[in-house]
Amino acid sequence: MAETFTLRVRRYDPESGDAPYWQEFDVDLEPERSVLDGILQAKDDQDGSLAIRCSCQAAICGSCGVRINGKSSLACNTKLSSAAELSQDPDGKITVEPFGNMPVIKDLIVDMDAVHWKKIQRVVPWLLPEGDPPEREYIVDPESMIDITQSMACIQCGACVSACLSLEVDPEFVGPAASAKAYRFVGDPRDAHTEERLLDLAMDPHGIYNCTHCFACVEVCPKDVAPMNQIMRLRRRATNDYEIKDPVNGYGHEKAFVDLIETYGTLHEAQLLPRSFGEGSLVRGQTKPAAVKQLLANTPTAIRGLKSGKVSPVKVFWHHKLPDQKQIKRIYHEVEERGERIELNLYIVGESGEEEQGAMSEDTVETS
Ligand code: SF4
Numbered sequence: 571m572a573e574t575f576t577l578r579v580r581r582y583d584p585e586s587g588d589a590p591y592w593q594e595f596d597v598d599l600e601p602e603r604s605v606l607d608g609i610l611q612a613k614d615d616q617d618g619s620l621a622i623r624c625s626c627q628a629a630i631c632g633s634c635g636v637r638i639n640g641k642s643s644l645a646c647n648t649k650l651s652s653a654a655e656l657s658q659d660p661d662g663k664i665t666v667e668p669f670g671n672m673p674v675i676k677d678l679i680v681d682m683d684a685v686h687w688k689k690i691q692r693v694v695p696w697l698l699p700e701g702d703p704p705e706r707e708y709i710v711d712p713e714s715m716i717d718i719t720q721s722m723a724c725i726q727c728g729a730c731v732s733a734c735l736s737l738e739v740d741p742e743f744v745g746p747a748a749s750a751k752a753y754r755f756v757g758d759p760r761d762a763h764t765e766e767r768l769l770d771l772a773m774d775p776h777g778i779y780n781c782t783h784c785f786a787c788v789e790v791c792p793k794d795v796a797p798m799n800q801i802m803r804l805r806r807r808a809t810n811d812y813e814i815k816d817p818v819n820g821y822g823h824e825k826a827f828v829d830l831i832e833t834y835g836t837l838h839e840a841q842l843l844p845r846s847f848g849e850g851s852l853v854r855g856q857t858k859p860a861a862v863k864q865l866l867a868n869t870p871t872a873i874r875g876l877k878s879g880k881v882s883p884v885k886v887f888w889h890h891k892l893p894d895q896k897q898i899k900r901i902y903h904e905v906e907e908r909g910e911r912i913e914l915n916l917y918i919v920g921e922s923g924e925e926e927q928g929a930m931s932e933d934t935v936e937t938s
């Protein structure tokens with residue numbers, strides 16, 4: 571049975587010269603119908619100038635992305651009833667805004683070319699194989715494609731780009747969708763430019779080390795691509811397989827984390843920054859001219875830490891070890907003794923496929 575839902579839509583036409591404003595539309599629809607259905611009804615019956623981009627209405631084409639109650643979503647994939655339930659408005663009004671991190675063309679339509687597609691093009695989104703193409707198709711072992719299946723599920727909707735907090739701070743950041751696309755080719759056994767691709771993304775100061783692991787892209791992705799996980803995979807490949815040392819110390823920072831936990835069992839905060847600049851090493855790395863320069867540049871951060879009590883001269887040199895530290899070391903040794911890194915992708919097989927290889931969740935289990 572139809573119910574009345576109120577959509578509170580952000581209207582803006584940059585060409586008009588007028589400031590953005592909010593407009594409310596009451597729509598009568600069954601609760602299981604989508605927010606897109608509501609927007610289209612408002613457009614048909616109340617204001618034909620309301621702009622929204624859409625096509626498939628089935629969460630496939632990726633064109634109807636908007637922010638619903640602040641969360642980047644597909645309008646066709648969000649039920650009116652759940653949007654009203656999750657609304658922070660006391661009357662259950664559903665707030666609909668255009669995507670973030672992209673310029674608005676009109677109302678709910680953003681300029682995907684200016685941000686999303688530009689970033690996708692930046693990562694060379696096509697296969698670069700070696701030599702002449704085979705007479706027929708490339709034959710690959712199906713097992714070798716498992717690892718990239720998750721990134722191949724992307725429908726290029728841009729929801730992750732809209733939600734990315736690092737992009738808000740650094741619009742030049744390559745971003746979640748383009749990074750997932752990059753992994754799609756880095757992990758493809760037919761591609762012959764793995765090292766070049768990784769070098770490109772690691773050496774770029776706006777590249778893969780600009781991700782702050784905020785999980786926003788993982789939460790909003792309608793296809794469970796988990797872009798942050800793909801960024802972690804790119805980093806693992808860059809550091810473990812090619813030992814690429816990036817200019818923003820991503821390599822050193824990760825190494826410092828790993829080494830400190832191996833030594834102490836918990837994070838020795840006072841040593842994290844200096845060890846990061848010293849590529850993980852306590853003394854040798856930190857006395858290198860480049861490390862000294864970076865340490866000096868970060869003196870204000872150290873002073874802030876001292877003032878807040880987070881670090882102190884005593885804490886720099888002393889940090890307690892866990893009583894069971896031997897157990898932590900044992901885990902490290904066990905993993906390090908493995909001949910090869912295991913990247914177990916549990917994405918590709920659905921819940922019904924527990925007996926098949928892989929299994930049931932959208933997430934991945936990774937060990938290194
Ligand atoms: S996890 Fe990284 S890429 Fe994803 S939204 Fe956060 S900062 Fe952006």
Ligand code: SF4
Pocket residue numbers: 723724725726727728729730731746747750790791792793794795796797
């Ligand atoms: S990774 Fe997910 S959220 Fe990002 S563009 Fe692809 S499908 Fe959309």
Ligand code: FES
Pocket residue numbers: 624625626627628629630631632633634635644645646647
């Ligand atoms: S209209 Fe195609 S994904 Fe929503």
